[in-house]
Amino acid sequence: MSKRIVIDPVTRIEGHAKISVFVDDAGNVSGAEFHVVEFRGFEKFCEGRPYSEMPGITPRICGICPVSHLLASAKAGDAIMAVSIPPAADKLRRLMNLGQIVQSHALSFFHLSAPDFLLGWDSPPAARNVFGLIKSNADLARAGIRLRQFGQEIIEVLGGKKIHPAWAVPGGVRSALTPEGRAKIRAWLPEAYATTRVALDLFKKVLTTHERETQLYGNFPTLFMGLIAADGGWEHHGGKLRFTDSSGSIIADHIDPKDYRSVIGEAVQENSYLKSPYYKPLGNPEGIYRVGPLARLNICSHMGVPQADAELKLFKTLGHGAVTSSFLFHYARLIEILAAIEFIERACDDPELSSDELRANAGINSLHGVGASEAPRGTLFHDYTVDRDGMLKKVNLIVATGQNNLAMNQTVAQIARHFVKGDAITEPMLNRIEHGIRCYDPCLSCSTHAAGRMALHVKLIGPGGEILNEVFRD
Amino acid sequence: MGAKTLIIDGQTVSAENHVTILQAATDNGITIPTLCHLDGVYDVGACRLCLVEVKGSTKLFSACTTRVYEGMEVTTQSERLKKYRRMTIELLFAERNHVCAVCVANGHCELQALATSLGMDHVRYDYCFPKWGMDLTHPFLGMDDNRCILCTRCVRACWHIEGAGTKNVAGRGSKSHIISDLNEPWGDSETCTSCAKCLLSCPTGALFHKGDTVGESERDRSKLGYIVNAREKQQWIV
Ligand code: SF4
Ligand code: SF4
Ligand code: FES
Ligand SMILES: [Fe+2]
Numbered sequence: 001m002s003k004r005i006v007i008d009p010v011t012r013i014e015g016h017a018k019i020s021v022f023v024d025d026a027g028n029v030s031g032a033e034f035h036v037v038e039f040r041g042f043e044k045f046c047e048g049r050p051y052s053e054m055p056g057i058t059p060r061i062c063g064i065c066p067v068s069h070l071l072a073s074a075k076a077g078d079a080i081m082a083v084s085i086p087p088a089a090d091k092l093r094r095l096m097n098l099g100q101i102v103q104s105h106a107l108s109f110f111h112l113s114a115p116d117f118l119l120g121w122d123s124p125p126a127a128r129n130v131f132g133l134i135k136s137n138a139d140l141a142r143a144g145i146r147l148r149q150f151g152q153e154i155i156e157v158l159g160g161k162k163i164h165p166a167w168a169v170p171g172g173v174r175s176a177l178t179p180e181g182r183a184k185i186r187a188w189l190p191e192a193y194a195t196t197r198v199a200l201d202l203f204k205k206v207l208t209t210h211e212r213e214t215q216l217y218g219n220f221p222t223l224f225m226g227l228i229a230a231d232g233g234w235e236h237h238g239g240k241l242r243f244t245d246s247s248g249s250i251i252a253d254h255i256d257p258k259d260y261r262s263v264i265g266e267a268v269q270e271n272s273y274l275k276s277p278y279y280k281p282l283g284n285p286e287g288i289y290r291v292g293p294l295a296r297l298n299i300c301s302h303m304g305v306p307q308a309d310a311e312l313k314l315f316k317t318l319g320h321g322a323v324t325s326s327f328l329f330h331y332a333r334l335i336e337i338l339a340a341i342e343f344i345e346r347a348c349d350d351p352e353l354s355s356d357e358l359r360a361n362a363g364i365n366s367l368h369g370v371g372a373s374e375a376p377r378g379t380l381f382h383d384y385t386v387d388r389d390g391m392l393k394k395v396n397l398i399v400a401t402g403q404n405n406l407a408m409n410q411t412v413a414q415i416a417r418h419f420v421k422g423d424a425i426t427e428p429m430l431n432r433i434e435h436g437i438r439c440y441d442p443c444l445s446c447s448t449h450a451a452g453r454m455a456l457h458v459k460l461i462g463p464g465g466e467i468l469n470e471v472f473r474d
Numbered sequence: 475m476g477a478k479t480l481i482i483d484g485q486t487v488s489a490e491n492h493v494t495i496l497q498a499a500t501d502n503g504i505t506i507p508t509l510c511h512l513d514g515v516y517d518v519g520a521c522r523l524c525l526v527e528v529k530g531s532t533k534l535f536s537a538c539t540t541r542v543y544e545g546m547e548v549t550t551q552s553e554r555l556k557k558y559r560r561m562t563i564e565l566l567f568a569e570r571n572h573v574c575a576v577c578v579a580n581g582h583c584e585l586q587a588l589a590t591s592l593g594m595d596h597v598r599y600d601y602c603f604p605k606w607g608m609d610l611t612h613p614f615l616g617m618d619d620n621r622c623i624l625c626t627r628c629v630r631a632c633w634h635i636e637g638a639g640t641k642n643v644a645g646r647g648s649k650s651h652i653i654s655d656l657n658e659p660w661g662d663s664e665t666c667t668s669c670a671k672c673l674l675s676c677p678t679g680a681l682f683h684k685g686d687t688v689g690e691s692e693r694d695r696s697k698l699g700y701i702v703n704a705r706e707k708q709q710w711i712v
Contacts, residue, residue, distance in 0.1 A: 389611050
C-alpha cells in the first residue's frame with residue numbers, strides 16, 4: 001500500500017488547486033496528481049445554441065485568456081462555413097493573438113514568477129509577490145506592468161474596450177485596424193523592446209545561479225507539441241501540428257488540427273475535471289507531451305524575426321535536441337514576447353490591416369469544424385459538431401492547461417521527491433511545488449490568487465486513507 | 475369627428491377623436507414607455523409598460539389601448555407608475571433566459587434599453603430558468619424562445635403587414651410561445667414568405683439573422699411603419 005499526500009488548494013472558487021502526492025511504503029514519492037475544476041459544464045451548456053454565438057460565449061470561459069477562446073471559436077466557425085477568410089482578417093486575428101501573448105506572458109513573468117526567483121524561494125510568501133517586487137525593484141515591476149498594458153492595448157484597439165462582444169466572428173473579423181490604433185501601437189514599440197531586453201538579460205543571469213532549479217523544476221523527457229508554419233518556423237495561429245521528442249526529432253508532422261483525434265487521446269484522471277491528453281500512438285503515460293512556449297520553441301527551427309531568432313539560437317544550446325526543463329518555460333516566454341513585438345512592428349507597417357474586406361459569408365457547409373490556435377499557454381482546440389441548421393450538437397474543448405497536466409504531475413513528483421521526508425510537509429517544499437506549477441503558467445484562478453501567491457492545502461494520507469498530516473496555506 | 479381636449483401631465487393637449495392616450499401623448503412630445511406597441515399594427519396591450527393614471531379612477535390604464543375623451547386627465551409619470559413599470563420589466567427578465575452579454579441584440583434591444591431607462595439595476599424576483607429551445611430551421615432567420623417576451627409584435631406584423639399568417643401564439647400562461655404555422659419547424663412553413671418583417675418588428679434578440687454574433691442584430695423598425703403608411707395613406711417616403 002502506498003501513502004498519499006494531498007496538497008489541496010481546494011476549489012476554483014476559493015482560488016485553490018489540489019495536488020496529491022503519492023508515497024510508497026519505503027517513503028519515496030511515486031507520483032503526483034494536480035486536480036482542477038475545468039470546463040465540462042461549458043461544453044454541455046453550449047449544446048443547442050447556434051455555432052455563430054460561440055465567439056460571444058466561449059471567451060467567458062476564462063477571464064485570463066478570453067482572446068484565445070475567441071480566436072479558436074471563430075476558426076471553428078470558419079471550418080463549419082468551409083470558407084477561407086479574407087487575408088486581412090487573418091492578419092488582424094494574428095495581431096490580436098500577438099497582443100494576447102505579450103500581455104499574458106508579461107503577467108506570468110513579471111507578476112507571478114519573477115518574485116520567486118528574484119526575491120528568493122524562501123522569502124516570506126506574504127512578500128513574495130508583485131508588491132514585494134515593486135519594493136525591491138520598482139523599475140522592473142513597473143516596466144513589467146506596462147509591458148502587459150501594451151499587449152492589452154493591442155487587444156483593445158482591435159476589439160474595443162470590452163473584448164467580449166465577439167470581434168472575431170465565423171468568416172473573419174468585424175473591424176479593421178484604424179490609423180489611430182496603428183499609431184497608438186507603434187508608439188509603444190521602443191519601450192516594449194527595451195523592457196523585454198532587460199527581462200531577457202535578467203533571466204539569463206538567473207540561469208547562471210539557478211542550476212539546481214533548472215534540474216529540479218520539471219526536467220524530464222517528454223514529447224512537445226504545437227502549431228508549426230509550413231517552413232518549420234514558429235507559429236501561433238495558423239499552420240499544422242507537429243510533435244517532436246526530447247531529442248528534437250520530429251515524430252509526427254503536418255497534421256491538420258482537424259484530425260487532432262488521430263494523434264491526441266484524452267485520459268480522464270480520477271478526482272479531477274481536468275482531462276489529461278496524451279499522444280495517442282504512444283499511449284498513456286508514454287505519450288506525455290508538453291505544450292506552450294517551451295514546446296513551441298522546441299518544435300520550430302526559427303522564429304522568423306531577427307532579434308528573437310538570435311535568442312532562439314541561445315535557447316537551443318540549453319538542451320540536447322530539445323530543451324527539457326520546465327524552468328526554461330520562463331525563458332521561452334520572454335523570447336516569444338520579443339518575437340511577438342517584432343511581428344507586431346511588421347503588422348504596423350502592413351497597409352492590408354486597414355482593408356475593409358474582412359468577412360466571408362456562407363451557410364453551413366460542414367457539420368463539423370475544428371479551430372486551433374496557440375494560446376499563450378499552448379495549443380487550444382475548439383471542436384464543434386452542428387446539425388444542418390448550425391445548432392451545436394457537441395462541443396469539445398482541449399485547453400493548454402489540460403495538455404500540460406501529465407507534465408505538471410511529473411514536475412510536482414520530481415520536486416516532492418527531493419523534499420518529502422517522512423510525514424513532514426515543509427515550507428520549502430510548498431514554495432517549490434508552487435513554482436514548479438507556475439512554470440506552466442496554468443490558467444486557473446489559483447495561479448493568480450492573492451496577487452500571485454498560490455493558496456495551498458496539503459494533506460498527507462496514509463495507506464489506509466487516514467490523514468497523517470495536513471497543512472493549509474492561504 | 476372633432477377633436478378632444480385633454481390634459482396629459484398638466485399639459486393641455488388636443489387630440490383627434492378615437493386616438494389612444496399613447497398617440498395623443500406621442501403627438502405632443504410626451505414619451506410613455508412601451509414594448510408591445512409597434513407603429514403600423516394594431517395594439518393589444520400585452521406588456522403593461524405603458525400604464526398611466528387617469529383622474530377619477532384608481533385603476534391603471536394601458537395608454538396604447540385606451541382612447542382619449544373630452545376632459546380626460548392623464549398622468550404618465552408618478553412614483554406608483556415607476557414602481558409598477560419596474561416590477562413589470564423585472565418580471566419580463568425573470569420569466570425567460572436573458573443573457574445580454576452574449577445576445578445578438580445586446581446594445582440594440584428595446585427590453586434592455588427600457589430596463590436601463592427604468593433604472594433596473596437588478597431583478598428582485600427569482601429567475602424561472604425555463605428550458606426553451608431555438609428554431610434554426612429557416613434558411614436565414616432564427617428564433618430563440620429564451621429571449622421572447624411574448625409581445626406578439628412579430629405575429630401582428632406577420633398577419634397584418636405581410637399577410638402571411640405564419641407566426642402564431644401557442645400554449646397558455648408560462649407555456650405560451652411563438653410558433654410557425656401549426657407548430658412546425660419554421661423552415662418547413664408553407665406560408666412564410668421569408669420577408670423578415672417579424673425580425674424587423676421584434677424588440678429583443680428573440681428573432682435574429684442566423685450567423686449574427688453578439689450585438690450584431692441592429693434593425694430599423696420604422697420601416698414597418700413606412701410600409702403601412704404607403705399602403706393605407708398612399709404616402710411614400712422618398
Ligand atoms: S433580448 Fe434583450 S434583454 Fe434579452 S438577452 Fe437579448 S439584449 Fe438582453
Ligand atoms: S419573437 Fe420577438 S416580436 Fe415575437 S413575441 Fe417574441 S419578443 Fe415579441
Ligand atoms: S405598449 Fe401598451 S401594453 Fe405594451
Ligand atoms: Fe484561460
